Amino acid sequence: MSPQASAPLEPASTPAAAIRNFCIIAHIDHGKSTLADRMLSITGIVEDRAMRAQYLDRMDIERERGITIKSQAVRMPWELDGETFALNMIDTPGHVDFSYEVSRSLAACEGAILLVDAAQGIEAQTLANLYLALENDLEIIPVLNKIDLPAAEPEKYAAELAQLIGGKPEDVLRVSGKTGEGVAELLDRVVRTVPAPVGTVDAAPRAMIFDSVYDSYRGVVTYVRMIDGSIKPREKVQMMSTKSTHEILEIGVSSPEPTPTKGLSVGEVGYLITGVKDVRQSKVGDTVTSAQRPATEALSGYTDPKPMVFSGLYPIDGSDYPVLREALDKLKLSDAALVYEPETSVALGFGFRCGFLGLLHLEIITERLRREFDLDLITTAPSVVYEVTTEDNTVTEVTNPSEFPTGRIVEVREPMVRAAILAPKDYVGAIMDLCQQRRGSLLGMEYLGEDRVEIRYEIPLGEIVFDFFDQLKSKTQGYASLDYEPTGDQAADLVKVDILLQGDQVDAFSAIVHREKAYAYGTLMTERLRKLIPRQQFEVPIQAAIGARIIARESIRAMRKDVLAKCYGGDITRKRKLLEKQKEGKKRMKTIGRVEVPQEAFIAALSGDVEEKKK
Numbered sequence: 001m002s003p004q005a006s007a008p009l010e011p012a013s014t015p016a017a018a019i020r021n022f023c024i025i026a027h028i029d030h031g032k033s034t035l036a037d038r039m040l041s042i043t044g045i046v047e048d049r050a051m052r053a054q055y056l057d058r059m060d061i062e063r064e065r066g067i068t069i070k071s072q073a074v075r076m077p078w079e080l081d082g083e084t085f086a087l088n089m090i091d092t093p094g095h096v097d098f099s100y101e102v103s104r105s106l107a108a109c110e111g112a113i114l115l116v117d118a119a120q121g122i123e124a125q126t127l128a129n130l131y132l133a134l135e136n137d138l139e140i141i142p143v144l145n146k147i148d149l150p151a152a153e154p155e156k157y158a159a160e161l162a163q164l165i166g167g168k169p170e171d172v173l174r175v176s177g178k179t180g181e182g183v184a185e186l187l188d189r190v191v192r193t194v195p196a197p198v199g200t201v202d203a204a205p206r207a208m209i210f211d212s213v214y215d216s217y218r219g220v221v222t223y224v225r226m227i228d229g230s231i232k233p234r235e236k237v238q239m240m241s242t243k244s245t246h247e248i249l250e251i252g253v254s255s256p257e258p259t260p261t262k263g264l265s266v267g268e269v270g271y272l273i274t275g276v277k278d279v280r281q282s283k284v285g286d287t288v289t290s291a292q293r294p295a296t297e298a299l300s301g302y303t304d305p306k307p308m309v310f311s312g313l314y315p316i317d318g319s320d321y322p323v324l325r326e327a328l329d330k331l332k333l334s335d336a337a338l339v340y341e342p343e344t345s346v347a348l349g350f351g352f353r354c355g356f357l358g359l360l361h362l363e364i365i366t367e368r369l370r371r372e373f374d375l376d377l378i379t380t381a382p383s384v385v386y387e388v389t390t391e392d393n394t395v396t397e398v399t400n401p402s403e404f405p406t407g408r409i410v411e412v413r414e415p416m417v418r419a420a421i422l423a424p425k426d427y428v429g430a431i432m433d434l435c436q437q438r439r440g441s442l443l444g445m446e447y448l449g450e451d452r453v454e455i456r457y458e459i460p461l462g463e464i465v466f467d468f469f470d471q472l473k474s475k476t477q478g479y480a481s482l483d484y485e486p487t488g489d490q491a492a493d494l495v496k497v498d499i500l501l502q503g504d505q506v507d508a509f510s511a512i513v514h515r516e517k518a519y520a521y522g523t524l525m526t527e528r529l530r531k532l533i534p535r536q537q538f539e540v541p542i543q544a545a546i547g548a549r550i551i552a553r554e555s556i557r558a559m560r561k562d563v564l565a566k567c568y569g570g571d572i573t574r575k576r577k578l579l580e581k582q583k584e585g586k587k588r589m590k591t592i593g594r595v596e597v598p599q600e601a602f603i604a605a606l607s608g609d610v611e612e613k614k615k
């Protein structure tokens with residue numbers, strides 16, 4: 001158990017018996033990245049002085065926000081009882097939006113370190129990831145982290161962990177990623193308890209893609225786990241889902257910088273570079289085989305990424321539209337799950353309808369557009385995918401409420417999720433109230449230890465994407481954690497509510513809501529717009545309607561005095577100046593029918609800034 005003394009094992013010739021593939025699963029902020037960094041320095045592959053905080057999180061946004069978006073794999077040498085082992089650590093994204101990526105990373109491992117903050121205990125993502133790991137038959141090593149913290153309660157949480165996975169509290173390891181305490185023992189435990197990979201050495205090669213990253217210099221870097229056989233440089237490989245073939249330009253391992261090798265064989269984890277320019281040609285979950293000697297059966301578990309949440313993205317300055325298009329094209333190269341198509345809105349101009357895996361994915365993309373491409377954007381309220389059947393039996397998938405079919409609707413189906421919420425028991429009442437308001441049905445409740453409860457609900461995804469998480473956090477003073485997984489579609493009594501300005505529909509404000517909530521949505525939006533739209537020369541009614549039926553109404557009274565009048569006959573240059581000034585302020589006026597509305601009013605109404613100001 002010492003930092004590596006002998007030379008590291010050469011990949012491509014490492015016997016499977018000397019390989020251990022593992023990952024770390026943890027709730028957000030429980031210290032996964034810090035522990036991973038500590039392992040890099042303790043195994044000697046990164047010198048302490050080269051160590052920057054969170055070596056593995058490459059993207060700036062990841063580092064700033066402390067979240068892991070893209071998984072990476074690192075090979076580390078470790079010696080135990082005179083034998084050298086190659087440890088492949090696969091970093092998994094911890095968030096629900098990326099659960100498919102998590103599940104593929106897990107499928108590349110034989111063992112998982114279940115890392116729990118010794119001052120916090122088990123959280124929702126700990127559980128969600130643990131269940132995924134168990135489904136993949138991984139050996140679980142329970143570990144409490146941050147034992148250096150004064151607030152750490154290792155005894156209490158070791159008991160909680162032991163109860164959860166079975167076993168004795170004393171078998172739960174205690175470490176500190178920060179000080180390094182217990183980390184060498186943890187690596188020893190990995191070697192002892194994680195099974196060595198098994199596969200057929202001389203079979204046709206099969207490698208599972210568990211990650212695919214776009215690099216502007218090298219094209220797509222594909223991370224794979226060899227299951228059977230081996231792959232060598234210059235070999236022609238085939239992607240089994242698309243049958244496309246590519247020549248391997250480079251093959252290697254990350255330790256942690258990319259290091260070319262003579263190939264990868266059974267059980268090994270590494271990367272391939274084939275000159276592919278777009279991650280969609282090298283998809284997570286797909287099987288790579290040899291073009292000359294293809295395997296007959298692909299590895300199981302491959303699915304196409306499916307967007308769950310849709311939103312319209314519009315540049316605030318209309319002339320930025322081409323920049324937005326280019327930016328999305330670029331992001332798409334590195335993100336197979338992002339989909340988009342052009343869309344126009346009367347209220348917001350030209351933009352794109354974009355599909356995301358979930359809310360965090362949406363947030364990350366919009367943040368990257370703002371930061372990396374300097375774009376000012378407005379996003380419309382997130383919507384899910386509804387399946388609408390009309391009287392003539394046609395079924396339409398609706399991702400944009402303004403495209404809701406007209407005519408008689410027979411059925412509307414909406415996506416459902418199974419949500420697991422973990423919180424201290426005092427908040428059970430508040431959480432149940434919230435879930436009930438959001439049309440949830442209780443599935444079950446379980447105590448974890450003495451004071452924490454796991455509550456499971458089935459809830460429409462559409463209710464979750466609309467500020468559910470914020471509400472949950474505020475009702476539980478930040479203590480609750482949430483995780484969810486899709487469970488399919490369900491029919492519901494849903495209607496489309498339109499917002500009309502002097503009889504004309506304002507598309508960006510149409511929403512699909514439950515019939516019982518239609519009135520609340522209608523009054524909320526009409527009130528917001530009344531406060532935001534400036535008075536016109538005439539009275540302007542603002543209405544909310546379901547089909548032809550008006551359910552709410554406000555009106556903007558006519559101006560008493562024509563403020564422009566004072567400009568007439570006055571100094572023409574002054575008037576021009578005023579107009580110029582107006583342009584500068586990017587105050588684009590949108591005309592809905594005869595009504596002129598500054599774009600800011602729409603933006604404020606969509607983002608709910610009105611209520612904020614009132615507070």
Ligand SMILES: Nc1nc2c(ncn2[C@@H]2O[C@H](COP(=O)(O)OP(=O)(O)OP(=O)(O)O)[C@@H](O)[C@H]2O)c(=O)[nH]1
Pocket residue numbers: 026027028029030031032033034035065066067068094145146147148149175176177178179
């Ligand atoms: N005191 C103490 N703090 C720690 C320890 N490990 C991590 N932290 C702190 O906990 C916070 C979260 O650590 P990260 O390593 O970023 O957590 P993470 O689990 O990788 O977070 P995600 O990547 O967002 O899932 C940071 O502020 C760390 O400095 C530890 O052993 N002791």
